[in-house]
Amino acid sequence: MSANPKKGFVSSTLSYKGGIGHWSWILHRLGGLGIAFFLILHILDIFMVGVSRAAFEELLFIYHEPLLRPVIWALVFGVFYHALNGLRIIIQDFWPHMFRYQKQLATTVWVIVIVLTVFLVGVDIAGMLA
Amino acid sequence: MQVTLKIQRFNPEKDSAPYWKEYTIEAEPTDRVLDGLLKIKLEQDGTLTMRSSCAHGICGSDAMRINGVNRLACKSLFQEVGNNVTVEPIAGLPVIKDLVVDMEPFMEHYRSVLPFFINDDPPPEKERLQSEEDRLKFEETTKCILCGCCTTSCPTFWATDAYVGPAAIVQAHRFIFDSRDQGSAQRLEILADPDGVWRCRTIFNCTNACPREIKVTEAIAEVKKEILFSKL
Amino acid sequence: MTTRYARTPKPSGSTFEVLSWFYMRASGALLALMVVFHLIWMHYVIGLTNIDFDVIAGRWTGPGGIFWRSYDLTLLILASLHGMNGIRFVTDDYIHNRGWRAVVKALIALVLLLMVVFGGLVIFTFNG
């Protein structure tokens, strides 16, 4: 008998103090999954444009409803994070030498993502107030 | 200084699940976690079980998760890890007892990448010469001591132990980039398997965990590129 | 004591996994440009609250119609394939039962097909 190592992969993943790369990966994965599920929904709502004006307008609340804004913002953040972190992974994969600058690059990703997200959320809030 | 060690215990003959037990000892800041464990075993609880041998970071037998990260107990000073230390076995391998895990699945992956010199040419009179520049290509990866800190810090390995793991890739890298070796094509073919290098998600835990400071993720990326360009 | 021996990698000659790895990077680089542009366009240039039927219809049938239809179609195909292949990565990591894995992968392929068909249909056939 031995302790089953598989049982613990979720708790191992959450408890390991792996540093910025570990958390980047968790966010990249959650972000990727989140965007993918939103994309399915997004294809359906745009498909309604082809069905009829009324059918599309039924779903417009997704983009207009102020109460759903935080969800949209979370998504915007997720997309920016996944995109910029994805670019970091691509750069490091093709120039392996860049893995030496893992910390600096991962931090740069955060800075750019925060700037982009704050900008778009600001634009949305300004639009809501106007 | 006074040090409290919280250690994960498990005896398969008595316990149905692992549990935590705390020990307090007197130690010097320059003592290593391994010294602490041996002291507990000697003075407080002879049933505490762990592996160690060289005690100098060379044999690779005392990898454990110390304060949440994989390290060698013999290379972790109390002045680095503090006086409240958590010690558990490395994750992803079956626990045999306390801090001892079954390394056999890990070694099987190691053997699967042909980690030995392959060259069918008859040996030259003196030695197989190599330029300094060629030697430097795999300098890093010759330093691996197969401790398993890297592979058992990898979230992909925790989820699927079919993943060959960073240690085996490091060992393959050592021969793939050796200009005197002729087995590279074979090794690249093995590592191109779905459970080979592609499972690496560049998470970097392995590089942070390696007690030999090998740039593990970088080495894996070099192997990935080599496979990509050999297939395109 | 039972030891669980892991499966170890074998030479297979298959190029699927290397191509899929390469596709994630090639499509990712393109998507980074296209998706960020898409977001800035919809939120900043148009504005979320201004999005309505006429805006979408206008951009597909107006003077830039060919451009927007090509743009949206490229985005649709790149993102759907990238996203569904990404979900496949995740299922390969976490679903170990061979049967379930096959079922989930078949579902992913089906969803991918539906995404491209539904999305492509409206982009190609919309006429006001």
Ligand code: HEM
């Ligand atoms: C915007 C630009 C994007 C970039 C630069 C990008 C880049 C990447 C890269 C490089 C990977 C591979 C990660 C790895 O192998 O470790 C990846 C995975 C993934 N992507 Fe993207 N991607 C982008 C957009 C998207 C979109 C729009 C979706 C959803 C439709 C998406 C969903 C996913 C998923 C689900 C994964 C798998 C995550 C994982 O294995 O942990 N990505 N992305």
Ligand code: SF4
């Ligand atoms: S870099 Fe690759 S091998 Fe290393 S921990 Fe991350 S996923 Fe695992």
Ligand code: SF4
């Ligand atoms: S690469 Fe480093 S962490 Fe991994 S087995 Fe070798 S020495 Fe240990």
Ligand code: FES
């Ligand atoms: S006891 Fe040999 S490496 Fe620690």
